[in-house]
Amino acid sequence: MKSDRRPPNVTMADVAERAGVSRALVSIVFRGVPGASPATRQRVMQAAQDLAYRPDQRARLLGRNRSRTIGVVFGLHHEFHAELVEALYRSVEATGYDLALGATAPSRDERRAVKSLLDYRCEALVLLGPTLRRAAIEELADRLPVVVVARAMPRTSVDVVRTDDFGGARMAVEHLAGLGHTSITHVDGRRAPGAAERRRGYHAAMRDLGLLSETRLIAGGLTENDGERAADDVLTGPPTTAVTAFNDHCAAGLIAAARMRGLRVPAALSVVGNDNSHIASLTSVALTTIAQDASALAGSALGLARARAEASPDKLSPSEIVVPPRLVVRHTTAAPQPP
Amino acid sequence: MKSDRRPPNVTMADVAERAGVSRALVSIVFRGVPGASPATRQRVMQAAQDLAYRPDQRARLLGRNRSRTIGVVFGLHHEFHAELVEALYRSVEATGYDLALGATAPSRDERRAVKSLLDYRCEALVLLGPTLRRAAIEELADRLPVVVVARAMPRTSVDVVRTDDFGGARMAVEHLAGLGHTSITHVDGRRAPGAAERRRGYHAAMRDLGLLSETRLIAGGLTENDGERAADDVLTGPPTTAVTAFNDHCAAGLIAAARMRGLRVPAALSVVGNDNSHIASLTSVALTTIAQDASALAGSALGLARARAEASPDKLSPSEIVVPPRLVVRHTTAAPQPP
DNA sequence: CGGTGAGACTAGAGCGCTCTAGTTTCCTGG
DNA sequence: CCAGGAAACTAGAGCGCTCTAGTCTCACCG
Numbered sequence: 001m002k003s004d005r006r007p008p009n010v011t012m013a014d015v016a017e018r019a020g021v022s023r024a025l026v027s028i029v030f031r032g033v034p035g036a037s038p039a040t041r042q043r044v045m046q047a048a049q050d051l052a053y054r055p056d057q058r059a060r061l062l063g064r065n066r067s068r069t070i071g072v073v074f075g076l077h078h079e080f081h082a083e084l085v086e087a088l089y090r091s092v093e094a095t096g097y098d099l100a101l102g103a104t105a106p107s108r109d110e111r112r113a114v115k116s117l118l119d120y121r122c123e124a125l126v127l128l129g130p131t132l133r134r135a136a137i138e139e140l141a142d143r144l145p146v147v148v149v150a151r152a153m154p155r156t157s158v159d160v161v162r163t164d165d166f167g168g169a170r171m172a173v174e175h176l177a178g179l180g181h182t183s184i185t186h187v188d189g190r191r192a193p194g195a196a197e198r199r200r201g202y203h204a205a206m207r208d209l210g211l212l213s214e215t216r217l218i219a220g221g222l223t224e225n226d227g228e229r230a231a232d233d234v235l236t237g238p239p240t241t242a243v244t245a246f247n248d249h250c251a252a253g254l255i256a257a258a259r260m261r262g263l264r265v266p267a268a269l270s271v272v273g274n275d276n277s278h279i280a281s282l283t284s285v286a287l288t289t290i291a292q293d294a295s296a297l298a299g300s301a302l303g304l305a306r307a308r309a310e311a312s313p314d315k316l317s318p319s320e321i322v323v324p325p326r327l328v329v330r331h332t333t334a335a336p337q338p339p
Numbered sequence: 340m341k342s343d344r345r346p347p348n349v350t351m352a353d354v355a356e357r358a359g360v361s362r363a364l365v366s367i368v369f370r371g372v373p374g375a376s377p378a379t380r381q382r383v384m385q386a387a388q389d390l391a392y393r394p395d396q397r398a399r400l401l402g403r404n405r406s407r408t409i410g411v412v413f414g415l416h417h418e419f420h421a422e423l424v425e426a427l428y429r430s431v432e433a434t435g436y437d438l439a440l441g442a443t444a445p446s447r448d449e450r451r452a453v454k455s456l457l458d459y460r461c462e463a464l465v466l467l468g469p470t471l472r473r474a475a476i477e478e479l480a481d482r483l484p485v486v487v488v489a490r491a492m493p494r495t496s497v498d499v500v501r502t503d504d505f506g507g508a509r510m511a512v513e514h515l516a517g518l519g520h521t522s523i524t525h526v527d528g529r530r531a532p533g534a535a536e537r538r539r540g541y542h543a544a545m546r547d548l549g550l551l552s553e554t555r556l557i558a559g560g561l562t563e564n565d566g567e568r569a570a571d572d573v574l575t576g577p578p579t580t581a582v583t584a585f586n587d588h589c590a591a592g593l594i595a596a597a598r599m600r601g602l603r604v605p606a607a608l609s610v611v612g613n614d615n616s617h618i619a620s621l622t623s624v625a626l627t628t629i630a631q632d633a634s635a636l637a638g639s640a641l642g643l644a645r646a647r648a649e650a651s652p653d654k655l656s657p658s659e660i661v662v663p664p665r666l667v668v669r670h671t672t673a674a675p676q677p678p
Numbered sequence: 679c680g681g682t683g684a685g686a687c688t689a690g691a692g693c694g695c696t697c698t699a700g701t702t703t704c705c706t707g708g
Numbered sequence: 709c710c711a712g713g714a715a716a717c718t719a720g721a722g723c724g725c726t727c728t729a730g731t732c733t734c735a736c737c738g
Contacts, residue, residue: 011723013724021688022687022688023688027725056458056460057458059401059726061397061725062401062726063724067397076425079416083416085444090446103440105425108429119393120396121348121396224621224622225622228623252621256622284592363719369695375716379716394694394695396695398693398695398723400723401693401696401725403695
C-alpha cells in the first residue's frame, strides 16, 4: 500500500481545474456560502474527493483575516483540566471556532504556552486555573480577550468563570448535618487557591445550622501527605464524627491515616472531599465529594471568549460567572455511629 | 491599563519601515540566517521590540513551504500520555520544530484529532498509544510519516517506539526473587495491549530463576476492580508471598482487597505494579512498580518523526525502538515473612 | 422587446510571511 | 586603478487560501 505518499500538495487550484471552474468557486463551495448552483457544488465536491483535497487550514486563517481559533492553556498533569478541555472541545464544535491547545507542565510554564498560542494568532485565550501573577494576566488581557477559568480573581478586568466554592463547602456540611452529624471539622487548604472560599462556606454553613460552637478548623493542604498530617490533629482533641476536606487528595490521606489507626470510615468517621478527582472514584477510596460542573464551566468560558472576540474591544464590561457544584455521594459518609 | 487593545496587527512591513530597511531584511534577522550586519540586526530587533512585533506563525508556515510542525495525538485522560507530551515538548525544543496537540477523549475520538492535525499540515504524526485499527494507521502512514508510541505493532510499515514490557515483567520478578520470594504469582491484563508481553516476561523470568513449578497465572485486568476480584483467586489456593500485577491500578485494587482481609502489605504479601502511574506514588499506596522512560520514548519518537519528515518518502525502512523500563522501589515489597 | 435584477461565476488583490535572484557596496590583491 | 568577490541588502514572486468587485446569463415584467 505504499502508494504515492506526499503528493505535491493538492491545492484549491487543482480542484478548480478538475471541476472546470474558478478557484473562487471552489472556495465558495468549501465555505458553504451561497453563490454556487447545486450542480456545480456537486461537481466541485466530487473533484475534491477524487483528488483527496483538504483545505489548508493555515492558509484559510491567513486569508480571512481572523483565525477563529481560541487558545486554551491547560495543565497537562491536572486531571480536572483534562475534563475541562474535553468539555471545551464539545462546546466549540458547533461554533465554527477551533481550539488550539497550549500545555503547561513542570518543565513548561504558562508563559511559554501563552507565547506559542499568541504566535498562532488566537482570537481569545482561555486560561485554566492559571498560576500567572494577576498583573501578568491583566496585561495579557490588554492584547486579546482572556477568560480565566477555575480561579477566583476579585475585582479584575478580565472575565472569570469559576465554581461556587463557597456553596460547595456549604453543601458538604449540609450533607453531613443531614446525616445527623453535629461535630463537623474542616481540614482546609491553607493558602491554596479556593481555600479561603471553602473555609468561609464551611463557616457560614455551620453558623446557619446553629453549630457554630462545634466549628473546628484544622490546617491541611492539597496533598495526601497534608491529609495524613492533619489526621493527627483531627483525631486528637475533641471528638469529631465528620470532616470536610479541602480536596480529595487531602481527604484520601486523612482516610488512610484514620484507617491505619483502626478507625472505620464511614462508621466512625465520615469524610467529604472536594473536586471529584479521579482518586475519589477509585473503589478503594469511594469518596463522597463535591464535583465541579466541567460542561457548564467550559460552555460559559467559551461563550465569553467568543462574545469578546466578536465584540469591538472593551465594549463589554468584565463578567464573572459562578457555576454551582454538585454533591456526589459515595461511601465515605454515613450517619454517625450511635455512642 | 486598557490601552490600545487589538492594534491592527503589526507586521513585518511595519518593522521594516521603522528600522529603515526592506521587509526581506527583517525576515533574515528573524530567521537568524546570515545576511545582515550586526548593526542592522540590532536596529531591526530594536524596532521590533518598540512595536511589540511578533511574527505570525501561520504566515511563516505558509511561506516556507514546510510547516515544521509535528502533530501529537494523545489521550487527555491518560496520565502517562501527559508525561510523554511533556517529554516531547522538552525534546522538540532545540529542533526548530513545533508541536501541535490533538487531544483524544471519550467524546472525541482519534480520527477527529488526526483530522484536525492534518488540516494544519503537520509534517509528521506521533500517535501515543493509538487505539486506531492497524489498517487505519497504516493508511495514515501512506499520507505522512507516522510514529506509533507505546503500542506494539509487529511487522508493520510504520515506526514504533515502545517500552520493553517483556523485560519489565522480568525485572519485577527478579526484584521479588532477590528479596527471597519464590512463590510469585502474576495477575495479568487478559487481552489488554501489552498484557501478553508482560505475561511472557513473567514466565521467562520464573523459568530462568528455576521457579517454573511456582508459576501461577491469574486472570486480572486493567482496573482496580479487576485487581480486587483477582485477590480472591490469589489468596485462596496455594499460598503466595508475592504478586506482580499487570498495572498499578490492578495492583492497588489487589492491595486494598488484601488489606481488607487483614493481610499486611508488604509484610505478608509483596506486590509489584507496572506503569508507575500517579496512583503508585500516593503515599497511601506507595507501590513498587515498573516505570516507563518517558524521556527516552519521546526522544526516540521525535527523532524518527524528524528523520522521516526530512528524508525523501520511503527511503527509510520502518524501525522499532524498544526502550528499557526501570524498577521503582517503594513500600509494597519486602522480604517474605519468616514462617 | 428592452430593462432589470437575481443568481452563477470569475479576476485579482490581498493576508504576512519566505526565499530566489538579483543589485549595490566595499574591500582586496594584482 | 581596476577586476573580482564577498557581504549587505532589496525586489518581487510565491505559499494556498478569502473576499470584494466585478462580468455574464437568463428569466421575468411592464
